[in-house]
Amino acid sequence: MLRNETLRNIPLTPDLHDYLLTEGRMTPDPLLVELEERTRAAVPDQAHMVVAPEEGALLTFLVRLLGARRVVEVGTFTGSSSLCLARGLPPGGSLVTCDLSPEWTSLAHEFWARGGVGDRIELRLGPAAETLRALPAEPHLDLAFIDADKPGYITYWEELVPRMKPGALLLVDNTLFSGEVIEEFPGEKAAAIRAFNEHARKDDRVQLVMLPVADGLTMARRLPAGESPF
Numbered sequence: 001m002l003r004n005e006t007l008r009n010i011p012l013t014p015d016l017h018d019y020l021l022t023e024g025r026m027t028p029d030p031l032l033v034e035l036e037e038r039t040r041a042a043v044p045d046q047a048h049m050v051v052a053p054e055e056g057a058l059l060t061f062l063v064r065l066l067g068a069r070r071v072v073e074v075g076t077f078t079g080s081s082s083l084c085l086a087r088g089l090p091p092g093g094s095l096v097t098c099d100l101s102p103e104w105t106s107l108a109h110e111f112w113a114r115g116g117v118g119d120r121i122e123l124r125l126g127p128a129a130e131t132l133r134a135l136p137a138e139p140h141l142d143l144a145f146i147d148a149d150k151p152g153y154i155t156y157w158e159e160l161v162p163r164m165k166p167g168a169l170l171l172v173d174n175t176l177f178s179g180e181v182i183e184e185f186p187g188e189k190a191a192a193i194r195a196f197n198e199h200a201r202k203d204d205r206v207q208l209v210m211l212p213v214a215d216g217l218t219m220a221r222r223l224p225a226g227e228s229p230f
Contacts, residue, residue, distance in 0.1 A: 009212055026057035035111045039078045049077050052214035056084035063088025068142035073097040074128045074156045075148030079108025086117035095121045098128040132159035139165045147173035150189040153196040161205055166224035176216025204229050
């Protein structure tokens, strides 16, 4: 295994992060800034779940890059990632997003409407696994984003992969989990993420990369029949 002699990443200081956002055109617009501020005021102990600015910009970029028309999100929270995903959709595109909390998602509805994407987003409240199982079983999704309860990741993955079109993109958040995934005795959530990472790595239905974006982002491309994952 290649070790530190090949390490190219540098520590991301606050000043360097600001530079990254500015020069990479990823500085969040006033609507996303206000949504984060409102989230911090409403649920201060959960505000860390708002998508990072660079990750939100990447979500919009990837939806547009793929020309994705059918998108699913697992884990809505207050709607920042949904807003970013929906902004990338073409006319006629749609996003189904899953969550359990009517309280958190009430804030999402307000900001989707203000962002002009409310008509593109369908919120389905209830257990996400049930929502995913109710989707058409055949491959029809262009992009999916998982950012929800960590013990559920493997279940969500297994429901989504067969529903992804060949060449479609499946994104999974928090796959480095603040570095806890490599601890000898990780906490429950970190252990669930580590189990998911191993599960995804062994899945030969996808080509997969894990990137140090925000808290770790796994990107998996659904392979056409007969194409090798390596």
